[in-house]
Amino acid sequence: xxxxxxxxxxxxxxxxxxxxxxxxxxxxxxxxxxxxxxxxxxxxxxxxxxxxxxxxxxxxxxxxxxxxxxxxxxxxxxxxxxxxxxxxxxxxxxxxxxxxxxxxxxxxxxxxxxxxxxxxxxxxxxxxxxxxxxxxxxxxxxxxxxxxxxxxxxxxxxxxxxxxxxxxxxxxxxxxxxxxxxxxxxxxxxxxxxxxxxxxxxxxxxxxxxxxxxxxxxxxxxxxxxxxxxxxxxxxxxxxxxxxxxxxxxxxxxxxxxxxxxxxxxxxxxxxxxxxxxxxxxxxxxxxxxxxxxxxxxxxxxxxxxxxxxxxxxxxxxxxxxxxxxxxxxxxxxxxxxxxxxxxxxxxxxxxxxxxxxxxxxxxxxxxxxxxxxxxxxxxxxxxxxxxxxxxxxxxxxxxxxxxxxxxxxxxxxxxxxxxxx
Amino acid sequence: xxxxxxxxxxxxxxxxxxxxxxxxxxxxxxxxxxxxxxxxxxxxxxxxxxxxxxxxxxxxxxxxxxxxxxxxxxxxxxxxxxxxxxxxxxxxxxxxxxxxxxxxxxxxxxxxxxxxxxxxxxxxxxxxxxxxxxxxxxxxxxxxxxxxxxxxxxxxxxxxxxxxxxxxxxxxxxxxxxxxxxxxxxxxxxxxxxxxxxxxxxxxxxxxxxxxxx
Numbered sequence: 001x002x003x004x005x006x007x008x009x010x011x012x013x014x015x016x017x018x019x020x021x022x023x024x025x026x027x028x029x030x031x032x033x034x035x036x037x038x039x040x041x042x043x044x045x046x047x048x049x050x051x052x053x054x055x056x057x058x059x060x061x062x063x064x065x066x067x068x069x070x071x072x073x074x075x076x077x078x079x080x081x082x083x084x085x086x087x088x089x090x091x092x093x094x095x096x097x098x099x100x101x102x103x104x105x106x107x108x109x110x111x112x113x114x115x116x117x118x119x120x121x122x123x124x125x126x127x128x129x130x131x132x133x134x135x136x137x138x139x140x141x142x143x144x145x146x147x148x149x150x151x152x153x154x155x156x157x158x159x160x161x162x163x164x165x166x167x168x169x170x171x172x173x174x175x176x177x178x179x180x181x182x183x184x185x186x187x188x189x190x191x192x193x194x195x196x197x198x199x200x201x202x203x204x205x206x207x208x209x210x211x212x213x214x215x216x217x218x219x220x221x222x223x224x225x226x227x228x229x230x231x232x233x234x235x236x237x238x239x240x241x242x243x244x245x246x247x248x249x250x251x252x253x254x255x256x257x258x259x260x261x262x263x264x265x266x267x268x269x270x271x272x273x274x275x276x277x278x279x280x281x282x283x284x285x286x287x288x289x290x291x292x293x294x295x296x297x298x299x300x301x302x303x304x305x306x307x308x309x310x311x312x313x314x315x316x317x318x319x320x321x322x323x324x325x326x327x328x329x330x331x332x333x334x335x336x337x338x339x340x341x342x343x344x345x346x347x348x349x350x351x352x353x354x355x356x357x358x359x360x361x362x363x364x365x366x367x368x369x370x371x372x373x374x375x376x377x378x379x380x381x382x383x384x385x386x387x388x389x390x391x392x393x394x395x396x397x398x399x400x401x402x403x404x405x406x407x408x409x410x411x412x413x414x415x416x417x418x419x420x421x422x
Numbered sequence: 423x424x425x426x427x428x429x430x431x432x433x434x435x436x437x438x439x440x441x442x443x444x445x446x447x448x449x450x451x452x453x454x455x456x457x458x459x460x461x462x463x464x465x466x467x468x469x470x471x472x473x474x475x476x477x478x479x480x481x482x483x484x485x486x487x488x489x490x491x492x493x494x495x496x497x498x499x500x501x502x503x504x505x506x507x508x509x510x511x512x513x514x515x516x517x518x519x520x521x522x523x524x525x526x527x528x529x530x531x532x533x534x535x536x537x538x539x540x541x542x543x544x545x546x547x548x549x550x551x552x553x554x555x556x557x558x559x560x561x562x563x564x565x566x567x568x569x570x571x572x573x574x575x576x577x578x579x580x581x582x583x584x585x586x587x588x589x590x591x592x593x594x595x596x597x598x599x600x601x602x603x604x605x606x607x608x609x610x611x612x613x614x615x616x617x618x619x620x621x622x623x624x625x626x627x628x629x630x631x632x633x634x635x636x
Contacts, residue, residue, distance in 0.1 A: 026521065026584060026585055027521025027522075027523055027584065027585055028521070029518070029519075029520070029521065029522075030521070030522050030560050032556065032557060032560065033557060034556065034557040036556050036557065036560075036562075038517045038518070039517055039562075039564070040517070041514060041515060041516050041517055041518070041625070043514065043591070043593070043594075043622075043623050044593060044594050044595035045594060045622070046484075046486045046594035046597070046599070046619045046622050047484075047594075047599070047619075049483070049484045049619050049620070052484050095598050097598065097599060097600055097601050098601060099601075102601045103601075105601070105602075106601065107445070107449065110449050110452065110453075111445070111448070111449070114452070117452065117453050118449055118452075118453055119453070119483070119484060119485065120450075120453070121484075123446060123449050123450065123453075127442055127445070127446050130438075130442055131439065131442060134435050134438055134439055134442075189602070189607060190601055190602035193600060193601045193602050194602070194604075194607075199505070200505075203505070203506070203598060205505070205506055205507060206505070207505070207507075241438075242438055244434075245431045245432075245434040245435040245438065246435070247432075247435060321607075321612075341610070342495060342497040342499070342610035342611075343610040345495055345497075345610070346493075346495045346497075346610040346611035346612070349495060349611075350493075350611070
């Protein structure tokens, strides 16, 4: 009992003295007399490192098999089963990390921040689908990406949405990509991962908001096929660009198009370009006028976008930790009796100078100022491109998949009556 | 016409592939070389002995999230912000540091009148800490891990009144190793970082030696 009292007394003495200090051996390790054996602190290991190689191998093999199925075999069934496999492996087994969509941010951050070291998986998950797309079109989207796979499986009753709505919604991924790059380059946040709608499904464990977002996308996806891929996916933007110049690409017909129109409604993603047979081809004057209009419009839109962006750089930077801290130091909440935030508490206990925090925050703000000019200009360019695309009519005789937006799902092929002689 | 278009396509494709190769090259080179020091050539330490906290080459090294208990301020956000529920962050008891106190700041509420295992006296909201008599006046405290939610209340108590043997750690059997850790993003003390997978725990007081769970 005496011992206990002594310990209690000491405890309070020390407690008063060292309230803020941490991890001081205040009480020496007891010397046990009863032969008590101290248990060992056991900790579970993380996933074996070698398994990262397996992920990369599965990615490369999947890409190769799907590309072969799409380009050579033109086999929808095979593509379907590969997408089920992708859903199982990259989705439910690997729980969505690492994924190509998110790797944009790893690559961006690694390019802008010398101290961030990227792993080989992130590099390959970023590069490999782009390389395959440069040769075979977006076969990655067809059946390697688990996001596409899960949405493809629920696309039961795809409806056509107007080409105008399609084009306007199609701008969102560009803005999303721009914001993701801005936030990753400034080391602020990985917004693609933060607002990942399906990762909760892979893990069977999600916050309410994430669950609702994923659920809504899947329900919408029944009627508007693959809403994430078409109207949100930032990696899809890159794949779209690369795919336009792909060496080979899925074609609807194996030989000559006979204009039978059977494939017209076969594409759930509105990615088939109809033949354009203008009765009166535009004369050179109108064409030239349109061209001049566009060449003036695009720089103006870019400047305008950049200017608007630069005006928004402060609210955009508000998410950054350093900026948030500086704001809280400057303005520690209106009611004086409010307890200080954890950020300020941690800042004080770290013993940093206020001026240092302010300097760091203003450096981040400066980065955001430049970044938001570029982001705004980029968005202006995208809008300019959208207008240009709608103005300039392209002459086309056959039904062809749009090389940019086609997801190589091979559905249209089965609708074509033209068969190659065996 | 068709030939010109094909040629342009090929040119663009070539440019894209060159760009991708260059990007990959830069990234791989950096990852092989390891982190770049701000001091550059003026630092004389660098024979890659890593006495400074320069990140190691990580190209073929997988990294995992871990929190530094010395930076942690026990704000309780680990319990709320993890994408897993309950959180992948749980308390770890470093027995080697424990004082085996009867009046345990991590086990008992600060205002308790009696020292007992009564529920109203326990600091832990889920009663995840088990108290067992060893010998007078020592008691052993064990974490019932499935119950722990990572709220850090006991860590705060032990750090304030005791030896600080209770420490928060990311448990790698629960952590799904997100590309960006949701807790790290909101950690006020900047205690989270990516660490090499072969040194995946940052415990104080013992050489962290990860072992398979028994």
